[in-house]
Amino acid sequence: MTTVLRVNAFLTMVFAMLLLACVVVMVRQARLDIEREVSASMGLVAALTEGCHMVPRQYCPSADEITKKLQHYRHFKIISEPSNLNMSEDIIPRSSGSVPLWFYDAVWGRPAGRLIEHIPVKGERLLLVADPTDELLEVWESVVQIFLLIVACALVANVAVLVGGRISLRPIRRFLCALDQIERGNYQERLPSYSISEAHRLACHFNEMAAALEKQQYENRLLNRQLLCLQEQERRELARELHDDLGQHLSAIKAVAGTISLSVESSEAVRVNARKIISISSNVLLSFRNIVHRLRPTELDRTDFYHASRQLCKTWSDSVNIPCHYSCADSPPTLNSNQSIHLYRIVQEALNNVLKHANASHVEVCIDTSRDGDNLYLSILDNGVGMDDDACAIGMGIRFMNERAAAIGAEIKFTANDGAGTKICVELATSVNAGVPDYERGGV
Known part of the structure; x- marks a missing residue:
């Protein structure tokens, strides 16, 4: 996991814990507030209703009149008490359509018999029941608003960390790419200014x-x-x-x-x-x-690299009885004596390795040039047993060819698969200043 994703996960956990703490605190406080308000409202209504006994009976309102006048008030419900009343299901309201049942149970629960008053009025009995629906709805709306606010803050914070982290970590990613180039031996890699x-x-x-x-x-x-x-x-x-x-x-x-x-x-x-x-x-x-x-090799003193390498392949093939196909491009670039001897030695060492280690039955030596004639490509391919990466890294012949290629500013690559033969490719840039470091050209 990247650093930015770790920070995003940490922020998400922090905001989730903050949301949980806010909900717990709001639920506890809402439970206390609702009980106080509902108890006060019910006590007031009960006192007013019982005061009806202090006036003459003809002036005292009936149970239906009291129910109609008080039915629109909050925090309680007044109903006539029937004989088959179910205290836990028929009377006590548990939830409205806007408040989830789990939230109703978490805040209010089912306080059967605790906030219920029986009031006698003109021979009838009224049932005064606590109804916290309005208060619960207000608390639920507050919880939803806080939830949306915290979620929005969490999203904004995560996006800010994601964008800011990518911008801040951009130099580090550039450093890692540059270090990879250094590991591959490309010491010309440079970092920009920040x-x-x-x-x-x-x-x-x-x-x-x-x-x-x-x-x-x-x-x-x-x-x-x-x-x-x-x-x-x-x-x-x-x-x-x-x-x-x-x-x-x-x-x-x-x-x-x-x-x-x-x-x-x-x-x-x-x-x-x-x-x-x-x-x-x-x-x-x-x-x-x-x-x-x-x-x-006396051929290099009498002719050029191309004729000398052709003669080398022919002599080697005749002496070891392994077919060696040689091909050379038309009008190859002219090489100096230093380039010629090193390329000749590379071909010589490659053929010796084929004889000693490859167990091959066919070898191809190909010389080609780029379209502009600035690059020379030399490849030696055999159909032998190949070699593994360790042999490519520690073999003396491989080091020998690497040193020869580096001495003339050429790039050499070894493509070897176990059981699938070996291919050696040499690319020599014949243009001016090819392979010369920056400080040799006057800059750093």
């Missing part, structure tokens, strides 16, 4: 925190980018040194062994050993070339 001083201070502190996190994230990415660049540079230099130095020596050993094996002066044992040296040297050279290729 007229409420407390909300304004919170917004300022939040913006400072987000700016600090964004700066720290940018510095981490910059450091990671520099480390990756140094790593690729070291790999390139190491591959060159190995190719120019160790590779030449291995080739020389193989050539000398070949010369020895062809020499007529060599014995048969020497020629056999020479052929063994040639075989070993060939295997070492093959392994050496594979190591050099892993350190620095």
